[in-house]
Amino acid sequence: MQIGMIGLGRMGGNMAQRLRDNGHEVIGYDHSPDRRDVASLPELVERLAAPRAVWVMVPAGEPTRATITELSGLLSEGDIVVDGGNSHYLDDRHHAEELGARGIGFVDVGVSGGVWGRENGYALMAGGEAEHIDRVRPIFDALKPTGDFGFVHAGGVGAGHYTKMVHNGIEYGMMQSFAEGYELLAASDIVHDVPGTFRSWKEGTVIRSWLLDLLVRALDDDADLSAIKGYAEDSGEGRWTVQAAVDHAVPLPVITAALYARFASRQEESQAMKVVAALRNQFGGHAVAKEDPAG
Numbered sequence: 001m002q003i004g005m006i007g008l009g010r011m012g013g014n015m016a017q018r019l020r021d022n023g024h025e026v027i028g029y030d031h032s033p034d035r036r037d038v039a040s041l042p043e044l045v046e047r048l049a050a051p052r053a054v055w056v057m058v059p060a061g062e063p064t065r066a067t068i069t070e071l072s073g074l075l076s077e078g079d080i081v082v083d084g085g086n087s088h089y090l091d092d093r094h095h096a097e098e099l100g101a102r103g104i105g106f107v108d109v110g111v112s113g114g115v116w117g118r119e120n121g122y123a124l125m126a127g128g129e130a131e132h133i134d135r136v137r138p139i140f141d142a143l144k145p146t147g148d149f150g151f152v153h154a155g156g157v158g159a160g161h162y163t164k165m166v167h168n169g170i171e172y173g174m175m176q177s178f179a180e181g182y183e184l185l186a187a188s189d190i191v192h193d194v195p196g197t198f199r200s201w202k203e204g205t206v207i208r209s210w211l212l213d214l215l216v217r218a219l220d221d222d223a224d225l226s227a228i229k230g231y232a233e234d235s236g237e238g239r240w241t242v243q244a245a246v247d248h249a250v251p252l253p254v255i256t257a258a259l260y261a262r263f264a265s266r267q268e269e270s271q272a273m274k275v276v277a278a279l280r281n282q283f284g285g286h287a288v289a290k291e292d293p294a295g
């Protein structure tokens with residue numbers, strides 16, 4: 001089928017390519033002139049045959065909101081918009097209403113697979129009305145991995161991004177768990193082959209997984225990760241997972257700790273630990289490590 005793809009970066013560009021490889025016609029728009037087929041959203045809409053399908057793959061938040069608002073003024077009744085970015089699930093309801101008021105359908109889709117998706121397929125988590133999902137089913141079928149898994153119609157509008165948010169919360173917890181195990185193995189002088197230990201775990205163990213495979217790959221490149229700083233950003237979904245857990249009063253100790261570990265990784269100096277050191281000194285006379293006055 002024919003689809004418009006807005007956003008041809010690392011995710012959108014690879015997805016467009018996978019769709020083309022599977023025989024679909026993709027007309028792409030991106031801010032960057034060297035990636036795009038059309039120079040503007042009006043031109044994209046003009047090039048698509050009605051009823052149109054447009055996949056939005058731009059950063060979550062304002063860029064997605066602005067794109068969908070512009071599309072709502074350009075598209076017509078019977079067209080459909082898919083938001084495949086990492087949007088907050090509460091934005092989806094607003095987008096469905098904004099587009100629905102003009103008879104335009106909306107589907108939210110969480111997309112997992114990163115830079116490997118083009119080759120391996122993307123896991124897709126969709127939210128919206130069945131009728132809208134069915135309209136873009138051939139696109140989902142081409143993007144997902146071959147076989148029985150990798151696609152779910154999780155529920156109504158917002159369910160796709162809610163599901164992806166929880167997926168990413170789990171991702172945080174699993175990554176942190178491998179990270180802590182790595183540090184503890186490396187801290188001992190009993191284990192002589194830390195990369196080899198992880199490699200051996202790839203088969204047969206309870207913890208074999210794609211994340212483990214990727215860790216082994218990273219350790220193959222750099223056995224003690226000496227070229228990488230212990231600093232980790234976050235894009236939002238981990239925070240939203242923790243916020244949703246508070247809203248639902250669901251205890252999420254592992255995922256919350258994993259998120260906080262990333263915050264801690266960005267601090268050169270911990271104000272909180274200065275307070276702990278100062279208080280130990282105050283009540284117990286315990287020594288404090290002093291800042292170097294020369295800096």
Ligand SMILES: O=C(O)[C@H](O)[C@@H](O)[C@H](O)[C@H](O)COP(=O)(O)O
Pocket residue numbers: 086111112113114168171233234235236237238
């Ligand atoms: O399933 C995936 O493919 C990943 O979860 C991906 O969607 C994620 O957005 C970022 O690659 C990392 O997210 P953080 O910056 O929050 O770690």
